[in-house]
Amino acid sequence: MKLVYAQPSPFVRKVLVLLEEAGKTGSVELVDGFGSPVAPSDNALAANPVGKIPCLLLDDGTPVYDSRVITRYLDKKFNLSMYPGGDAEFPTLTLEAHADAMLDAAILCVYEVRCRDEKIHSADWLNAQRDKIKRGLDALETNWMPHLKGTVGIGHIGVACVLGYMDFRAEMGGWGDWRENRPQLTAWGEEFLERRALKATAPV
Ligand SMILES: N[C@@H](CCC(=O)N[C@@H](CS)C(=O)NCC(=O)O)C(=O)O
Structure with a gap:
């Protein structure tokens, strides 16, 4: 492959x-x-x-x-079991979609700066995308910590990739620090980003 x-x-x-x-x-x-x-x-x-x-x-x-x-x-x-069945199935798929939607918004911020002429940058557009990301982060802090503290699945990987990308493109994205006022997500994210698989795939 x-x-x-x-x-x-x-x-x-x-x-x-x-x-x-x-x-x-x-x-x-x-x-x-x-x-x-x-x-x-x-x-x-x-x-x-x-x-x-x-x-x-x-x-x-x-x-x-x-x-x-x-x-x-x-x-x-x-046969990896990152997509569990039973009660965990739809929470896992929803968290995966949640992370992807945050990444879509983050990528749009980066493309606005990287790919479009500065003269036509839209502050409203950028702020709307950043607001999506902030609301997504707040929902992780408020609603998703019990799931994130459970068995690792595809949702965990998606969220870790969001946090890693927010650090990697912090300057271009202008979305602020995901850790601010989110103590539970901070503790979870800092630890998860230390996993060998995350270290081995860090963006450069
Ligand atoms: N929904 C897609 C999104 C993929 C995506 O946006 N990839 C970016 C790179 S991070 C890309 O290929 N962008 C080029 C483009 O939008 O034409 C997925 O989950 O794979």
Whole structure:
């Protein structure tokens, strides 16, 4: 299998963390897909018509995307239990979606600065995206700590990738420190980001 990837991408990181947690990193060959919405890489376009990464290419060339589909595919293939059944199933899927929605907002902030002319930057737009992220963080602090303190699943990985990305792109994103006034999330996040799989996949 090949993974069209870029090291700074938080969506790619979800896949890399899952592979690291499972000890399966060696089963995937990494292919450079670094680009942007206005300048997608050839590898990303060849793998996915909308040019987004990550994209997993199976051995027969079949593409699997987006990140949520890839993590689910790998979870099934390697029997990883990151998608539990029973009572944990829908909370896990909801937390995964929650983290992805925060990442969507974060990426839009970064693209506004990186890809659009300064003359047309919209403060209202940027602030609206940052507000989504802040509300998402507040919900993690208020509602999700019991889940986050439980067995590690895909939601944990998604949230850790959000926090890591917020640190990595703090200056460009302008969203402030996720730790501020969120003591439980701070304690959880600082510890989770120290896991070997997170250390091994840090964005650069
Ligand atoms: N929903 C997608 C989002 C992926 C995404 O936005 N990836 C960014 C890189 S972090 C990308 O490829 N952007 C290029 C573009 O938007 O054209 C997923 O979960 O994989």
